Amino acid sequence: MNEDRSIEFKENVSNTFLKTVSAFANYGTGKILFGVKDDGTAVGVKNLAETRLDIENKINDAIRPRPEFSFSVNELSGVLELIVYKGEHTPYLYKGKAYKRADTADIEVEQEALRRLTLQGAHLYFEQLESKEQGLRFGCLGNLLQSVLQIENVTDEVLRSLGLKSKGQYNIAAEILSDSNDVPGISIVRFGDDISVIKERESLKGSSILEQFQQAVEIYRRNYCLEIIEGIKRIKKESIPEKAFREALANAIVHRDWSMNVDIQVAMHPEKIEIVSPGRLSDSLSEEEYMRGGISSPNNPVLDNVFFRLHIIELLGTGIRRIRDLYERYTIKPHFEVLNNSLRITLPLAESRKELTAAEKMVFDSMDYGRPLASSELADKVGVSKKVILGIMKSLESKKYVQMSGAGRSTRYTKL
Secondary structure (H helix, E strand, O other): OOOEOOEEEEOOOOOOHHHHHHHHHHHOOEEEEEOEOOOOOEOOOOOHHHHHHHHHHHHHHHEEOOOOEEEEEEOOOOEEEEEEOOOOOOOOEEOOEEEEEEOOEEEEOOHHHHHHHHHHHOOOOHHHOEOOOOOOOOHHHHHHHHHHHOOOOOOHHHHHHOOOEEOOEEEHHHHHHOOOOOOOOEEEEEEOOOOOOEEEEEEEOOOOHHHHHHHHHHHHHHHHEEEEEEOOEEEEEEOOOHHHHHHHHHHHHHHOOOOOOOOEEEEEOOOEEEEEEEOOOOOOOOHHHHHHOOOOOOOOHHHHHHHHHOOOOOOOOOHHHHHHHHOOOEOOOOEEEEOOOEEEEEEEOOOEOOOOOHHHHHHHHHOOEOOOEOHHHHHHHHOOOHHHHHHHHHHHHHOOOEEEEOOHHHOEEEEO
16 A cells, blocks of 8 residues: 555654645545554554544644544554545634645645635535626527527526526626626637737627637637538538537536636637636546546536536536547547646547557557556556557557557556
């Protein structure tokens, strides 16, 4: 066993473990093993009962509010295990500061993250806070509700069912969807052959995010969709899949941090589109889970639900997976980046990719998105020799199905 985000070793009891308690209580249940060296060697704890009481008193005296925790003892090794449970009343503070795990270290959370913890502790999202504007109109939303769901009028009952109104007051999600607002929007720049050549610039804001979404799709269509006449047929050609662009932009809207006064950035290049969404992943969603797709944990569940009910997005939490599926037969794959204060999705031109052999497909299908694997791990998973795997991975890399990183024993392969 090694230390990781959810396991911490402590040979002795000192106040430094209280930062780890804060981190686990704020972001996810974890264990602290007392009587274990940094290298994982168990040396045990003397006076178990006294040490346990000391740990309990330190937590009760230093962490506010008091987190939930429990103990267990390994009688054979003498290791005392402290389990700290993720709490509902965040933030859990040690000396007035909240902490989180960064690999095996405990670091103080930044102001933005602290604000999110405070909202979570109140069981609120930023979008659910009361809007300063209460004279809102919903013409764009109403038109879509009528055309998609056959709802004739946007009544208070409809708004409440969508989560846009509570106790007679509109929330920030309602303001974002309203026809006139003062929230951040979508900035679009279309470049020429390099970024010094700007061919078009659009700042979409002041209107419903639904209208901005539609306008952005129209700009996409003007530049990446062509109609070609073949015989008597008019055929639509997409240099970048439209469904992928729509999914990526919707993903940026429902995952962004609306408390940040920054627009969603859409950069249109001749060979790709980059979409940057301000803010971080939901605290309950890891980078690996985001990359794999299939788990719904948006920063804005109200907006996410509205987009789902209007059929702008399909199954909740499947956006990344759907974008990958849309590029399945193409050579160059979309790229997803989780940055410190933003998420970036890059959609390249759609060029057909080479077919896989049966062996290549077996290995490729055994890999998970977002999880780098060594050749030895792949050999164990598939049940072939490492030599065979190395040959297959070389071919998969040349066909742009995987990306190689590192060298020698540190070489890893990531599914594209």
